Amino acid sequence: MAEQGLSDGPGEVPVYEEAKATAAEFSPYPPYATEPAPPSVADTIIAGRDLRIQHKSTPRKSVRLPPRPAKPKGPKATDVKLSKRAARAHARCLRRYGAVLTDRLEYMSKPSRRSIIYLWREHAHTLPAETVKARGVNQIKKGVLALSGDKRIVWARNATVAFARGIQQRLSRPGSYVLADGMLRLSNIILEDLCGYMHMRMPSRRCTHPKAKFMMEMSDKVAVWIDEILAESDDRMLMMDFDEDNGEMLEAFTILTDLMYKKEDKQLLSYGKFNQTYTEAANVLKETPDFDATQFNTTLANQLKNDLAAVAKPNTPNNIAPFMKDMVEICSNYLAQHAEFNKDKGPSIKILLKAMRAKGNEQLYQKGKAKRTYTKAAAELECARGLESDHDDPNLSQEIHSRLSKLIETQTPADLKTDMNETLDVCSKYLSQRAIDEIERGPAFDILIKELEKQGADPFTPQYPCVETNFAAAYVLKSAPGLCGVMPDESKTQTFVAALHKVVDTVTPKALTKDMHDKALQSLLKMMKSNPNVELAKRNNYAMNYATAAAETEAAPLIVPFMPVKDIADEVKSKLTKDMEGKFSSDMEIPVKALIQDVSRYLSQPIAMRSGVAGERYPINFLAAVKKSLGSRPLFKYKSFGQTYADAAEELKYAGPLESDPKCENLQHEIFSEMKRGVLTRLAPTITSNLNDTMEDASKHLAKVGSEKGEALQHLINLMKEQGETPLGQIQGYQQSYLDGARRIENAPSLTNEKVDKGVYESVRRKLTTLSEKKPASEFAKQMPAIIDDVSKFLAAPFPESEAEKRRVLADLMARKENEILGKEGIYKLTYAEGGEELMKAPVGIKAQDENTKKQLLEKVNAVIPEKKLQDVLKVSANEGATYLSEIIKGRGEAMQVIHDEMKKEEDKDFISVGKFSKTHEEAAKMLETAPHFGGQHPSPVLVDKVAEQVEKLSTSSVTEKAKPFIPGGLDTKALAASDKSNVGGVDVPKTDVPKIDVPKISEYRVTPPVPQVPRTLVSDGPGTSSRAARPSSFDEDAFRKQTEKEERRKREEPERRRRLEAEKRGPAIEDVDPEREHALQILHSQLRARGAEMFYKQPHTELTHAEAFQWLSAEPSIKVDKSIKECSDTARLHKKFERKLNHVVSASTPANMYDTMQGIFII
Structure with missing residues (x-):
């Protein structure tokens, strides 16, 4: 059929x-x-x-009978048990x-x-005659080659034998595996093939025969080997998804490298002992995983920039030209850094490495737990990022130098003797330094540095300015010239050990630092101030003398370099080292050496920025490095899409020309305001002023990216919420629904995820792709694939292993109950969602003060864990979290009650007044009493500042010792500041009474960063701050900063205050102004400012830009308009024309409910 x-x-x-x-x-x-x-x-x-x-053609039947078929040795295909x-x-x-x-x-x-x-x-086409002839000639050539026998494939045979020997060595390593599921099936397939090759029957897994055990062991090893290769490949591909640029920057890179290949073996650069052709440079650029360049010579980079720009310019299309300019600078900086790392590796190092590899696994040296064979040492030298050394062991260096000298004594040509001696000297010192680092800094040290940098913005030891934050502590540890070369001060060791344990509960070095940093800094500053006019360094038209350098060093909050320029830093270091000779005692040698290194790197940054010698992209790269130091501190959140400072740094680092969108102005001002607050804690004001324009451009770019991705992510979350409790997958040990996934995304500060379960990732990505295809949105088509990929990686977190991962899972489970009350003390209430975020901060090994409260909370926390297996895994985390929550609920409850009582004592005294909205102290106290919960609000930073100022004025003398640590966070000022929107105070306040505060005006306020919840007794001035008596402690410094910012705000607001006073004299009071009209005016002004120098109105001899129109509208009329001009027909015509133009300016940004108000403003 x-x-x-x-x-x-x-x-x-x-x-x-x-x-x-x-x-x-x-x-x-x-x-x-x-x-x-x-x-x-x-x-x-x-x-x-x-x-x-x-x-x-049917063959004839044979006279003889056919031979009997051989008896099969293996199982038949029909041996498998099948249904009928x-x-x-x-x-x-x-x-x-x-x-x-x-x-x-x-x-x-x-x-x-x-x-x-x-x-x-x-x-598809018939082969032409010439093709047939060419094929015949090729067949003749093949026949001639065949006469030479097997000699033509000797190389292939040798390669095959070498490959087989490599496999033999890999399989000969001892080891037995217990496989299951997919790995066991793969091993059985391999075992069947191996048995087929060996002409033996496939043995059972329970067989104990030596030959069968050997075959099973080999198949298991091959299966594990295949799985390792596939896992590594999957990891690489997974991390590369959507990370590669596939737009104009990629096209510019392709054009540039293709043009470099056409130059072939023409020399591109020569630096020290290192030479490189265009082809070699193109290969280096294509093979590099990233283009991070922080240690390059600016002179060489500028030379490369000019050469590559000349190569690319003739063949670059006009639409790619701006991107090619950035790509040339990125590539030239990277090639300059590559040359810097290889400048000491001359032709003799190839001879040395070849001789070392020939020695194989013979031991080169051993010192403590550090030992190296010749092969491993050769690999270290080949991959070394520069061969400089500053804390090697002289004895070990001499031992390595002696052995390497004997190794190549007879292999060095006469003309390379001098170069070989220099190479042996630097290589032996470098290997010795690597051994010292391995002895002092093991795997625990790497984990410690990683955690310190991840939480870079958090306080470390506020009482010691040089290591005030986690990022500064990480830099001090990484850049220290040996951790065992100083004698620790026992009185301070425990302080640093406790701070390190707080960051990561692992083994940490006991000798962290010596309290001589301040003495060394004072000696250096004294030397600089005594020679104010001596030139320190000069690039282009900018020169820095010692007086400027001293001012920069004193004004720096942290002497930590973020993106130093190597040649400038080396020049400054040599001058400072020379001028500091004989100006300090012998016991200060190591601190002075470390300080000069830090100061020289730090000062290279403002020199490079002001002179422009490091290229046009240096300011944006420098800003990205500063933002990266702030780690996981949130930068912004637009709808459900958020970025931390580290995420924004990655975005800026690989961005081409920065883009902007006038529609994202509000988000841009929010990012710019937060960026200024964050960067202020890292840089001196003198450097921050040079970065203002760069920060503004960066905030515009981030706002555009955040707005586009935020809209797309919100669309995806809405689709997930529509699915409700439909299962999404077994994730992190329990069944998660689409609603759980949407909630996790909304609560997360960003979508960054370090670990990904590949199987879950593929499943979630497939489901979300299908979900988005059912209800596609054309406006999000460009961003949706990347958003789905990021969301899938975020949701596909693996089963929790570390304590932090377990607490994160527990917090997500508690967030299921959202604003349901977990515990309360007096008027203070804590919800499940807020409690989940709080338990992430719980100290390891905390002990409960109130066992009854802890047990009650523990029962509630355990109730949110859905599965018994997961409950066993999260047992310790739940116990420590419940203990910590019981402490903060009690402490904050007592602290809040004291503040509440103090507010009531003030009675009718004004607490806050914004526009027509105002509250007295007594009303604010009533709001605290009736608030459903505290935390989770997102009010205006201006309101937060106003409330915080009022709360700080209240007396807290009656607070108990137990509640004192909670006073900085005892009253959630955000909850008070946001209460005017939720009307929780019982006072009937109409919504129109609360004016909307425009974000551009908010950005003018510099909100003080939150003060860490540390007892004042712990941050009192200690002996470590004696040499910096002029510098205030952490809380005093914060108060000083607040006072400074308050004064700056007052100066900025003074013209506006005077204008309002004049308006009051002329007309009604400011309180009678319609809030909707004010908001409409703010929209109009912001849109006019966004268009800047674009032409608004043009006639012969008369031009008016949007910025000038904004200035005219903002200023008060200084002259009285004559009646004849008002009644003129031209005035009416221009009136209508301007009304149409203004309507066009704000049409895209005016809400529908404000259309009438905006039309009234146009008429006025």
Whole structure:
């Protein structure tokens, strides 16, 4: 029946006789001309079958009987236990085709689409005569080559033997594996193949015969090896998804490297002992995983920039030119850094490395737990990022130098003797320094540094300015010239150990630092101030003398370099080292050495920025490095999409020309305001002033990216919420629904995730892709693939292993109950969602003061864990979290009660007044009493500042010792500041009474960063701050900063205050102004400012830009308009024209409910 359905009937002409068309009539690309061709693949198969039947030649039967078939040694295909229906189907296949249809056969029977298309393109046209002749010549050549026998494939045989030996060595390593599931199935497949090659029956897994055990061990090892390769490949591909730039920057990079390849072996640069051609440079650029460049010589980078720009300019399209400019600078900086790392590696190092590899696994040296073979040492030297050393062990260096000298004594040419001696000297010192670092800084040290940098913005030891934050502590540890070269001060060791344990509870070095940093700094500053006019360094038209350098160093909050410029830093370091000789005692040698290194790197930054010697992208790269130091501190959150400072740094680092969108102005001002607050804690005001324009451009770019991704992410979250409790997958040990996934995304500060479960990732990504395709949104088509990928990676977190991961899972489970009350003390209430975030901060090993409260909370926390297995995993985390929550609920409750009582004492005294909205102290106290919970609000930073100022004025003398640590966070000023929106105070305040505060005006306020919840007794001035008496403590410094910011705000607001006073004299009071009208004016002004120098109105001899129009509208009329001008017809015509123009300016940003108000403003 199937065959009849495929043919057209007995009367039809056979397909192969239907038309004899040449291949030239077929189009090589789809869609094809299908008239002369068979109408379908099925008909083609039938036609071929007819041909075979017609020309079939039946062989004659042999006189002799055929030999008996060999007895099969392995299991047959029919030995598999099948159902009756499947067995009958297999029997039919065996009778008709002589084989059983398996997945493998099905796969082999179907050629890939790509192969079919390529075959069609290759054979679509009849081969021309010259092609036939060329094929004949090639066959003759092959015949001639065949006369030489096997010599032509000796290299292939040698490569095969080498490969086989490598596999033999890998499989000969001892080790046994216990495999399961997929790995066991893979091992069984390999075992079956191996047994087939060895002509033996496949043994059972329970067989104990030595040969069977050997075969099973080999198959297990090969299976594990394959899995390792696949896992590494998957990890690389997973991390590369959507990270590669596939736009203009990639096109610019491709054009540049192709042009460099055309230059072939022409020399590009020569630096020290290092030489590089254009082709080698292009290969380096293509092989690098990233283009991070922080240690390059600016002179060499500028030379490379000019050379590469000259190569790229003639062949760069106009639309790629701006991107090519940035790409040339990025590549030239990276190549300059590559040359810096290899400047000491001359031709002699190749001879040395070859000789070291020839020694194989013979030991080169051993010192403590650090030992190296010749092969490993050669690999370290080859991958070294520069061969400089400053804290090597002289004895070990001499030992390594002696052994390497004997190794290459007879292999060095006479003309390379001098170069080889220099190479041996630097290599032996470098290997010695690596050994010292390995002894002092093991894996625990790497974990410690990683955690310190991740939480870079958090306080470390506020009482010691040089290591005030985690990032500063990480830099001090990384850059220290040896941790064992100083004697620790026992009185301070425990302080640092406690701070390190707070960051990461692992083994940490006991000797962290010596309290001589301040003394060394004072000595250096004294030397600088005594020689104020001496030039320190000069680049282009900018020169820095010692007086400026001292001012920069004193004003720096942290002497930590973020993106130093190597050649400038080396020059400054040499001058400071020379001028500081003999100006300090012998016991200060190590602190002074470390300080000079830090100061020289720090000062290289303002020199490079002000002179412009490091290139046009240096300010944006420097800003990205500063933002990266702030780690996981949140930068902004637009709808459900958020970025931390570290995320924003990655975005800026690889961005091309920075883009902007006037529609994102509010978000841009929010980012700019937060950026100024964050950067202020890292840089001196003198450097911050140079970064203002860069920060503004960066905030515009981040606002555009955040707005686009935020809208797309919100669309995806809405789709997920529509699915409700539909299962999304078994994630992190429990069944998560689409609603759980949406909630996790909304509560997260960003979508960054360090670990990803590949299986879960693929499953979630497939489901979310299907979900978005069901309800596509064309406006989000460009961003949605990347958003789905990021969301899938974020949701596909693996089963929790570390304590932090377990607490994160527990917090997500608690967030399911959202604003349900977890615990309360007095008027203070804590919800499940807020409690989940709080337990992330719980100290390890905390002990409960109130066991009853802790048990009650523990029962509530355990109740949110859905599965018994997961409950066992989270047992310790739940116990410590409940203990910590019981402490903060009690402490904050007491602190809040004291503040509440103090507010009531003030009675009718004004607490806050914004526009027509005002509250007295007594009303604010009533708001605290009736608030449903505290935390989770997102009010205006201006309101937060106003409330915080009022709360700080209240007396807290009656607070108990137990509640004192909670006073900085005892009253959630955000809850008070946001209460005017939620009307929780019981006072009936209409919504129109609360004016909307425009974000551009908010950004003018510099909100003080939150003060860490540390007792004042712990941050009192200690002996470590004696030499910096002029510098205030952490809380005093914060108060001083607040006072400074308050004074700056007052100066900025003074013109506006005077204007309002004049307006009050002329007309009604400011309180009578309509809030909607004010908001509409703010929208109009912001849109006019955004368009800047664009032309608003132009006539002969008269031009008016949008910025000038904004200034005219903002200023008060200084002259009285004559009545004749008002009644003139031209005035009415211009009035209508300007009304249309203004309407066009604000049409896209005016809410529908404010259209009438905006029209009234146009008329006015």
